[in-house]
Amino acid sequence: MNTLMIAGTYAWADLAKASSNMMKTNIRVKEMMIASGSVIGSRMTTMGDAACRPAQGDYAEIAGMMQEKVVTFAKVNQALVKQWSAMLADAAEQAQHLRHLMLGGRPLSIGDMSGLADRWIAHGTRMITRTMDTGGLALAPVHQQATANARRLR
Numbered sequence: 001m002n003t004l005m006i007a008g009t010y011a012w013a014d015l016a017k018a019s020s021n022m023m024k025t026n027i028r029v030k031e032m033m034i035a036s037g038s039v040i041g042s043r044m045t046t047m048g049d050a051a052c053r054p055a056q057g058d059y060a061e062i063a064g065m066m067q068e069k070v071v072t073f074a075k076v077n078q079a080l081v082k083q084w085s086a087m088l089a090d091a092a093e094q095a096q097h098l099r100h101l102m103l104g105g106r107p108l109s110i111g112d113m114s115g116l117a118d119r120w121i122a123h124g125t126r127m128i129t130r131t132m133d134t135g136g137l138a139l140a141p142v143h144q145q146a147t148a149n150a151r152r153l154r
Contacts, residue, residue, distance in 0.1 A: 003114055003115075007121040007122060008121065010122070011121055014129050018132040019132070022132055022136070029143075031143065032142060035147045035149065039146060043061070043153075047062060075141035076141050087127060087130050090123060098116070
């Protein structure tokens with residue numbers, strides 16, 4: 001079996017795993033939407049009660065809403081920056097490898113071309129699967145907070 005066939009087989013396996021992760025993300029989106037509905041309903045009642053009877057309002061819950069959003073979205077940002085940084089580093093490494101080959105002062109051999117094809121198949125697969133995984137990474141902190149709030153506010 002030649003190396004391109006092996007690289008292609010690994011690419012298909014990685015893409016299948018990323019597809020499965022996207023299906024799991026879809027389930028988490030649905031869970032988060034259900035949890036968010038119950039949390040929003042509970043908190044609207046809390047804010048309405050505080051507006052009608054200020055002396056009896058649950059101000060700890062009201063104050064915690066903003067803080068939890070800031071923390072949650074900071075975690076989302078951190079996950080996205082980490083993912084994008086990995087993608088940029090990967091692209092820079094690929095460009096540097098290509099530059100090294102092109103400026104090597106000799107014609108490329110069949111082995112060089114085969115190795116280059118393997119590298120670019122692997123690189124393309126990583127870029128696609130990382131892109132596919134990004135939604136799940138961004139959703140994870142929001143899902144965690146929304147479902148935790150729903151459990152706590154029941």
